[in-house]
Amino acid sequence: MRTYYINNGKENGGPFTLSELKNQLIDKSTLIWFEGMDEWKYATEIPELQPLIIPISPTIKTETTPKITTQEEASKKRFRIKKSYYYLGLLFLAIFGAVLILNTIQTNKQKELELLNKETQFSNVKIEIQQKESNEDKIQREIQKRIQSQNDAKRKRDSITLRIEEVKTLITQNKATLATINKDLENAKEYKILRSEDSKEEQIYTIQEKINNSNKTIDKLDNELNRLFLLLETIH
Template identity: 55%
Template structure:
């Protein structure tokens, strides 16, 4: 018995007998191959597959006569109620539905208003909390700045005091050097033996220069000392 292989474009299927192929999804463009064929062919091109694509017309349906509809006599009742009572009940239901709808709308508006009020309260609380945090942060920054300022002032005071001590020591030293230079000048002016006038004048000039230099240095140190004392008074 001949067996067939089919391919629907994705993968091959088979082998199938001709009866088994009746249960497979085959159309005219389905590729079919069986042993002895050189290549795949469309199902519509293979003779034994022709019955698969033969269209059988449906049986003729005969029209059935429409059933006769009996006319009902009009009644004065609706759903078992008199028309007047029915319309009265209908109006009452309409009023109840209207009241119910209005009540629901009013409750929804009330709920929306309550929700907006809660959101506003929550927003106000958030603003107050942020303001409080901002104030605390600003206070902490002020405290930190004050601490840094105090530390800077302390360091500056210590630096000034150390420099004042150094200046005092330098002044003592310079004043001693100045006194020594004055003594040397006095000795040079009084000493007359074993020197020429030019040598004497040269020595006097050197000692006078020393005295002038020491006076300048002492003035500079005293000016610096006064400035530091003034600066020290401005530091809190």
């Protein structure tokens, strides 16, 4: 005996015998399948099921009341208004975001410029300090050089002054010696007892040599003294 399966658009049912299908309220939209079929078919396509099909009454069309239409239109209108507000809000957010980004970029650039200016100022101050330090070092070196020069000049003056005093003393001593030798020469010329003429001449000659040597020594010391005085004048 053939059994049938049905589908009312929501779920499957069956298997049913032909007599059981009478109680399943089959209409023309009901799908039927039984063994041997390749696919589901509507009940109207199966001949033996034609008597079982329940006719469907036509749907009564009702006109929508103006009130409902008005509500729908009002709803659509509110939706359009809300949608406009939504896009307007998006536009406002986009503009606000763009302004915020531009302000951020401008602020960052301003900060970078301020930082660059501070670095430049710091570099200028550093260079100025270095120049001042360099100038101070030059001044200190110049002061040290002058002090050293003054000390050297003082030592030279002291040395020359000391030598001048020594030369003066030597000149005085040599002049005193020369005076003594001159007296010896006078005595040698006048002294005649117990002395031959040759002995006298030899004694006079010897004394004369001493006088010449003393004069040379005195002249040499005078020249040195003059040079020392000239040298002393050149030292500042």
